[in-house]
Amino acid sequence: MTPSAVAAPTDATPDEPSLARDLIALTKPRIISLLLVTTLAPMFVAGTPSWATVLWTGIGGYLMAGGANAVNMYLDRDIDTLMARTKLRPIPSGRMTARAVLAFGVAIATAATWILGHFVNVLTAALALAGFYFYVFVYTRWLKRTTPQNIVLGGAAGAFPPLVGWAAVTGRVELASIYLFLIIFYWTPPHFWALALLKQRDYGRAGVPMAPNIWGEQETIDQMLWYTVLLLGLSLLPVTFGVFGLVYQVSTLILGTLLLWGVWRVRARAAAGVEWTAVAWWVYKYSLLYLALLFVAMAVDRHFFIT
Amino acid sequence: MHISVLFWIATALVIVGQVMILRSTVRAIRGSPSASARRAIEWAYAVVPVIVLAVVLVSTWHASRDRAAQVQQGAAVYLP
Numbered sequence: 001m002t003p004s005a006v007a008a009p010t011d012a013t014p015d016e017p018s019l020a021r022d023l024i025a026l027t028k029p030r031i032i033s034l035l036l037v038t039t040l041a042p043m044f045v046a047g048t049p050s051w052a053t054v055l056w057t058g059i060g061g062y063l064m065a066g067g068a069n070a071v072n073m074y075l076d077r078d079i080d081t082l083m084a085r086t087k088l089r090p091i092p093s094g095r096m097t098a099r100a101v102l103a104f105g106v107a108i109a110t111a112a113t114w115i116l117g118h119f120v121n122v123l124t125a126a127l128a129l130a131g132f133y134f135y136v137f138v139y140t141r142w143l144k145r146t147t148p149q150n151i152v153l154g155g156a157a158g159a160f161p162p163l164v165g166w167a168a169v170t171g172r173v174e175l176a177s178i179y180l181f182l183i184i185f186y187w188t189p190p191h192f193w194a195l196a197l198l199k200q201r202d203y204g205r206a207g208v209p210m211a212p213n214i215w216g217e218q219e220t221i222d223q224m225l226w227y228t229v230l231l232l233g234l235s236l237l238p239v240t241f242g243v244f245g246l247v248y249q250v251s252t253l254i255l256g257t258l259l260l261w262g263v264w265r266v267r268a269r270a271a272a273g274v275e276w277t278a279v280a281w282w283v284y285k286y287s288l289l290y291l292a293l294l295f296v297a298m299a300v301d302r303h304f305f306i307t
Numbered sequence: 308m309h310i311s312v313l314f315w316i317a318t319a320l321v322i323v324g325q326v327m328i329l330r331s332t333v334r335a336i337r338g339s340p341s342a343s344a345r346r347a348i349e350w351a352y353a354v355v356p357v358i359v360l361a362v363v364l365v366s367t368w369h370a371s372r373d374r375a376a377q378v379q380q381g382a383a384v385y386l387p
Contacts, residue, residue, distance in 0.1 A: 147348070147349060148335070149332070149353065175363075175367070178363060179363070182359075182360070214339060215339070216335075222327075226323075226325075226331065227328060229323060230320065231324075233317040233319070233320025233324065234320075234321050236316070236320075237317045237321070237364075237367050240311075240317065240367065240370075240374070241367060241373070242374045249313075
């Protein structure tokens with residue numbers, strides 16, 4: 001089945017272009033808002049951070065992720081012109097030069113490293129920088145254009161924020177923080193493939209080997225289902241060693257079952273040859289809400305219900 | 308729910324999910340017209356997360372066992 005023209009997100013397209021708006025658009029603020037939730041919520045799971053630590057971690061985290069996104073736009077400028085989703089970005093639309101975008105990205109990532117190292121701690125800065133390098137070099141430069149498993153392994157780049165937030169409070173990487181990392185890692189395929197299923201033509205035109213283009217729709221949807229099953233089990237495991245309690249456990253079961261139900265519906269409709277793109281679009285949007293609410297539930301459970 | 312019951316239910320979901328992902332990936336790699344070197348790389352990409360997950364599951368089993376022992380003894384709850 002060919003995906004229909006479901007309204008999918010395009011990167012920020014200002015009505016009246018200005019340099020300030022373009023600079024903000026380069027950081028992909030809508031994506032970063034979720035990254036901030038997954039950075040800040042773990043801080044309240046790890047302990048009771050001071051507001052100064054929360055503030056500097058938030059600022060540093062935004063700048064580091066924003067820098068990575070800007071450098072990503074620099075590296076992907078050739079294919080961004082080919083995809084409807086990205087052709088209005090500052091470089092392909094001609095509003096900014098590639099060199100300026102690269103300089104901006106490197107500058108704010110450097111500032112982020114200094115802020116996190118100076119005001120938080122060195123481990124936090126190192127982890128955030130590792131996430132930057134992983135996104136820029138491992139995902140964008142290496143995996144993205146070479147394998148249909150690009151977003152499986154590349155998902156690790158988006159999974160660094162909880163490690164950053166946890167280290168900001170404890171100065172360590174612990175089993176619980178590794179679980180938060182893995183939850184995002186295994187959430188990424190069903191989330192991103194839901195969009196990739198809808199944007200197959202775009203990715204095909206740009207030559208990006210996304211799973212639906214290489215493996216086919218059915219195999220991709222099957223994998224989305226199994227990743228969601230795995231995610232449900234994985235998100236329950238921290239309860240077993242005392243990190244979270246009943247509030248988180250119930251939230252996980254409700255949120256995870258809803259996600260599983262959505263992916264199951266895509267699979268059932270695709271198998272029956274019935275129109276499935278609207279449900280895939282629902283899965284894409286709901287998966288964003290799922291991750292945000294799951295991390296909020298973690299913070300609420302740990303902060304208010306576990307003493 | 309008893310901690311060990313929850314542990315085994317969650318672990319079963321993780322293992323079933325991972326096995327089915329591997330099965331599907333193997334099917335997809337075999338079905339693609341790639342060269343054998345490329346297939347070997349795709350295999351490696353598929354196996355890396357499995358190894359990481361196995362290590363984390365073993366660590367979790369130890370941590371869960373320690374926690375269960377602490378709860379049984381009425382000791383302070385382990386908070387990492």
